Amino acid sequence: MNDLEYISERENNGEFSDSSFLPSLEQLTIKFCPNLKGWWQRQRDSVEEFHNHSLPSFPHLSNLLIRYCRKLISLPLFPYLEKLELANCSLKPLEQTLRMEVIKTATPKNLTSIAATSTSSSSTLAASSFIPLSKLKSMSIWHMEETLPKELKCNLISLQDLKIGNCCGPLPLSRHLTALQNLRVIGSKEVDLTNDGDEMEWHGLQSLRLLRFSYLPNLATLPVGIQHLSSLQTLEIVQCPILSKRCEREAGEDWSKIAHIPNLDIR
Numbered sequence: 569m570n571d572l573e574y575i576s577e578r579e580n581n582g583e584f585s586d587s588s589f590l591p592s593l594e595q596l597t598i599k600f601c602p603n604l605k606g607w608w609q610r611q612r613d614s615v616e617e618f619h620n621h622s623l624p625s626f627p628h629l630s631n632l633l634i635r636y637c638r639k640l641i642s643l644p645l646f647p648y649l650e651k652l653e654l655a656n657c658s659l660k661p662l663e664q665t666l667r668m669e670v671i672k673t674a675t676p677k678n679l680t681s682i683a684a685t686s687t688s689s690s691s692t693l694a695a696s697s698f699i700p701l702s703k704l705k706s707m708s709i710w711h712m713e714e715t716l717p718k719e720l721k722c723n724l725i726s727l728q729d730l731k732i733g734n735c736c737g738p739l740p741l742s743r744h745l746t747a748l749q750n751l752r753v754i755g756s757k758e759v760d761l762t763n764d765g766d767e768m769e770w771h772g773l774q775s776l777r778l779l780r781f782s783y784l785p786n787l788a789t790l791p792v793g794i795q796h797l798s799s800l801q802t803l804e805i806v807q808c809p810i811l812s813k814r815c816e817r818e819a820g821e822d823w824s825k826i827a828h829i830p831n832l833d834i835r
Contacts, residue, residue: 569601569604570600570601570602570603571603572601573604573605573609574607574608574609575604575608576608576609577608577609589625589626589644590624590644591628592628593628594630594631595631595632596626596633597632597633597634598634598637599633599634599635599637600635601636601637601640602637602638604637604640605640606641606643608642624644624645625645625646625668626645626646627648629646629649630650631650631651632646632649632651632652633652633653634653634654634655634657635653635654636656636657637656637657637658638656639658640658640660641661642660642664643661643664645664646665647665647668647698647700648703649701649704650703650704650705651704651705651706651707652708653707653710654708654709654710654712655711655712656710656711656712657712659712659714659716662717662720663717665701666717666719666720666723668700699723701720701723701724702723702725702726704723704724704726704727705729706727706728706729707724707729708730709731709732709735710733710734711733711734711735712736713735713736714736715738715740716740720740721740721742721744721745722742722744724742725744725747727745727747727748728747728748728749728775729750730745730748730750733752733755734755734756735756736756739753741769741772743768743769745773746773747775748773748775749775749778750777750778751773751776751779751780752778752780752782753780754783755783755784767792767793767796768793769793770794771793771796773796776797776799776800777799777801777802778800778801778804779794779797779803780805781804782804782807812835817834
């Protein structure tokens, strides 16, 4: 829908309706809407406009996919997601959810008070009775020019599967990702893990079982921090012909370093 800019008009003379907004929606997909700016049309496209207003939320939304919507800067809040995929779009709707503060005890059934805060400090989120996106289990980020907010990395305490593809900036690692089991980094000329920042960020990935690097032309050496991945079972380095030659069975320069691994696939 190339000409679509807004999905709905704001109700009640410019004010939002209560939290009963789409109470049963569980899955939402928005793709190929290059001019879509937000869910509601309003006077100016700014997150700050929601300051001190009660924002509607998707109280049961568990699966959200947004692709090729680069102008999209605002959506209803989606704090209870379990699966998220973003590709060729802005991170602003995600940042908006991260800024929310839930008053008292809030669950998908009794969510009654949500306010967009003017700051997104981790202390504000920690003081709240519910951490936005703390239920997220799977996240895929593709073709993004923005870097993930620091607050997001601290909130992803339930994340098990993370895919990063063709993105700029450093890897969104955090010592808070204690539940992460699978990490895939794919196709980025910008990613150079030789300088992988704080080694302790890798130390927090105590549940990581699978690590895959694919199509990373600037990857010269593995990050020092992966020595802390005590639960790692599978390491995949895809499309690396120089390494394949060094790991050639019996004859390769690095064969002695990997010969003890029970399941080897060198191509």
